Amino acid sequence: MTMIYHILGSNIPHHNKTVLEFFQNELLPKVESKAHQFWVVGESSLQTDYPHLVLKYFSNKKQIANVLVQLAKTQQDCYFLFHGQFNSWIWLAILFKQLPVDRCIWHIWGADLYEESSQWKFKLFYPLRRLAQKRLSRIWGTKGDLQYAHKHLKRNTELDRLVYFPTRFPSEALPSPILPNAQLSMSDKKITILVGNSGDSSNQHILALHQIKQSLGEHIKLILPMGYPTNNQQYIESVEKIANELFPSGVVDILKEPMDFTDYLLLLAKCDLGYFNFQRQQGIGTICLLIQQNIPVVLNSQNPFLLDMQESRVPCLTSEHFNIELIEKTRQDLANVDKTNILFFPSHYLTHWRHNLLELG
Numbered sequence: 001m002t003m004i005y006h007i008l009g010s011n012i013p014h015h016n017k018t019v020l021e022f023f024q025n026e027l028l029p030k031v032e033s034k035a036h037q038f039w040v041v042g043e044s045s046l047q048t049d050y051p052h053l054v055l056k057y058f059s060n061k062k063q064i065a066n067v068l069v070q071l072a073k074t075q076q077d078c079y080f081l082f083h084g085q086f087n088s089w090i091w092l093a094i095l096f097k098q099l100p101v102d103r104c105i106w107h108i109w110g111a112d113l114y115e116e117s118s119q120w121k122f123k124l125f126y127p128l129r130r131l132a133q134k135r136l137s138r139i140w141g142t143k144g145d146l147q148y149a150h151k152h153l154k155r156n157t158e159l160d161r162l163v164y165f166p167t168r169f170p171s172e173a174l175p176s177p178i179l180p181n182a183q184l185s186m187s188d189k190k191i192t193i194l195v196g197n198s199g200d201s202s203n204q205h206i207l208a209l210h211q212i213k214q215s216l217g218e219h220i221k222l223i224l225p226m227g228y229p230t231n232n233q234q235y236i237e238s239v240e241k242i243a244n245e246l247f248p249s250g251v252v253d254i255l256k257e258p259m260d261f262t263d264y265l266l267l268l269a270k271c272d273l274g275y276f277n278f279q280r281q282q283g284i285g286t287i288c289l290l291i292q293q294n295i296p297v298v299l300n301s302q303n304p305f306l307l308d309m310q311e312s313r314v315p316c317l318t319s320e321h322f323n324i325e326l327i328e329k330t331r332q333d334l335a336n337v338d339k340t341n342i343l344f345f346p347s348h349y350l351t352h353w354r355h356n357l358l359e360l361g
Contacts, residue, residue, distance in 0.1 A: 002361035003078040005071075006038045009064050009087035014228070015109065015165075016040055018285075019083050020050045022166035026346070027353050028052075039064055041087075065089030069098045079360050084109035088125060095132040105360075106133070107163060108141035113149060114280040116202055140356060142344070143311055144304025145281050161356045164349040167288040170265055191327070192221040194271045194290075197283035199226030199256075204277040204300075205239045211319055212275060213246050222251060223267065227258040271295055273327055277319055281305045284344060292339065296330040298322050312342045 006023070008016045020038060028036065037054045040046065041064055044057040058064035065087060068080065080099065085091065085106055093099045106112075113133075115126045133139075134153050139146065140163040150157050193212065196203030205224060212222065222243075226236050236256060243252040259267065268274075274290045274297040276283055281304055287297055291314060299306055301318040309316050315333040317326055340347055 003035045003037065003075070004357065004360060005068075005078060005080050006036060007064070007068065007080055007082045007090070008038065008040045008042070009061060009082065009085065009090050011041045012084070012086065013042060015084065016042060017046070017049075018166060018168060020046065020053060020055075021168075024050050024052050026166070026350065027357075030350065031354055031357055039068075061087045062089045065093055069093050072099050079103050079105060081105045081107065083107050085112045088129075091125075091129050091132040094135055095128060097135075101135045102137045104136055105138040105140060106136050107165075108139060108145045108149070108281075109165065110145070110280050110282040111202070113141075113145055116280065142281055142284075142305060142308050144307040147307060148304045161352070161359075162343075163352050163356060164344040165284055166349070167285045167344070167346065168261065169289070169292065169346065190219055190221055191216065191272045191324075192223065192270055193273045193275050194268065194286075195222050195224045195275045196278075197225065197276065197286045198228045199224075199232045199236055200229060201235050202278045202280065202282065204279075206242045208275055208277040208319070209239075209243055209246055209252075211277070215323055218247055218251060220251065222247070222253065223271065224252065224254045225259065225264075225267070226254055226256055265289065268295070269293065272331075273298065275319075276300065276303070279303060288345060291334060291337075291342070292345075294331060294334040296327050296334060308344055312344065313337070314342060 008019060020040075023036070023038070037056060039056045039058065041058050041061055046057070047055050058067070066089075068090065072080075080103060082090065082105065090099070094101060094104060117123065130153065133149070134155055138159045138161070139149055139155070140161045141149065142164060143162060146157070146160055146162065149155065150160075195208050195212070196205055209222070212220065224239065226232070226239070236254065240254055243254065268286070268289055271290070272295065274286065274295060276287065276297060277300050279300050279302040284305065290297055296315075296317060298317045298319055299309070301320055306316070314337060315330050317330055339345060342348065
C-alpha cells in the first residue's frame with residue numbers, strides 16, 4: 001500500500017483546517033487506501049479536532065522541510081502531496097533535488113503560483129520558485145490554474161490533474177432555484193455588494209471601489225470583509241480613506257474582525273452581488289456559496305478561474321462589463337442553472353480527488 005504524506009508546510013490555520021476536515025469527514029471514508037499521513041506546521045492541539053487522521057506537527061517551515069528531506073532518503077515508494085506550497089525551504093529542496101520530483105505533487109492554492117507581491121524578498125525568490133515548479137512531474141489545480149501553469153512554466157502536462165479546493169457548504173443539500181419573478185427587481189432597491197473575500201491587497205479594493213461607483217453610482221451598499229490576514233492595518237486604512245472620499249457615510253462597511261462561518265453565511269445572504277477584483281484564482285469558497293444562493297459574481301477579466309466558470313456554464317460578469325440590467329439578467333440565469341453539474345461543487349470535485357488519489361496507488 002503506497003503511503004501518501006500530505007504536507008501543509010505553512011501555518012495557515014483556516015485553510016489547513018478546511019483541508020483536514022475535508023479529508024477526515026468527506027474524502028478518506030470514500031477512499032479504500034488508508035495509507036495517509038498529514039504533516040502540519042501549526043499547533044498540536046489540532047489532534048483533538050481530527051482524531052481519525054494520522055497527524056504530525058512541526059513548529060516551523062524549516063523543521064518540516066528538513067524532516068521531509070531525511071524521510072525521502074529512506075522511503076523510496078511514497079508520495080509527497082503539497083497542499084498549497086508557501087514554504088521556501090521545501091521549494092529549495094525540490095530545486096536542488098533533495099526531494100524526488102517524480103513523487104512530489106503540488107496542489108495549487110493560487111498565491112503559490114502567481115507572482116504578484118511587490119516585496120523584494122518575494123520578488124527575488126520568484127525565479128528560484130519557478131525553476132522548482134518546472135521540475136515537478138505532477139501538478140493538481142483548477143482548469144484555469146493548470147492552463148496558466150502550462151503556459152508560464154512551459155511544463156509537460158501529461159500527469160497534471162484537475163482538483164478543486166474543498167468548499168465548506170452549510171449543508172449537503174443545494175437550494176431550490178429561486179424563481180426570478182418572485183424576487184424584487186434590483187432597480188427597485190439599494191444593491192448590497194460584497195467586495196473581495198479578505199483584506200489582502202490582491203483583492204484590489206481601491207480599484208474595485210472606483211469601478212463600482214462608475215458603473216452603479218451611489219445607490220448601493222458595499223461590504224468589505226477585511227478581518228484576514230492579520231497585521232494588515234495600513235492597507236485597510238488606505239482602502240478606508242478612498243472609500244470615504246468616493247462615497248457618502250454609511251455606504252461602505254469595512255469589517256475589520258474575523259468572522260465565523262455561520263456569521264459569514266448570514267452576511268452573504270444579505271448580498272445581491274459579489275465583486276472580486278483579484279487577477280488570480282482565489283476565493284472559490286465564497287464564490288461557490290454565492291452561486292449556490294443564485295447571487296451573481298463579478299470577476300476580473302484576467303482571473304484564470306473564468307475558464308472554470310465557463311467550463312461549468314456558470315454565468316458571471318466581468319469588472320469591465322456590468323450594470324444593473326446585466327446583474328439582474330445574470331441572477332435570473334443562475335436560478336436556472338443545474339447546480340449538480342458544476343465541476344467545482346462537491347458532487348464533482350469529490351470524484352476528482354478520489355480518482356487522483358487512487359491513481360497514486
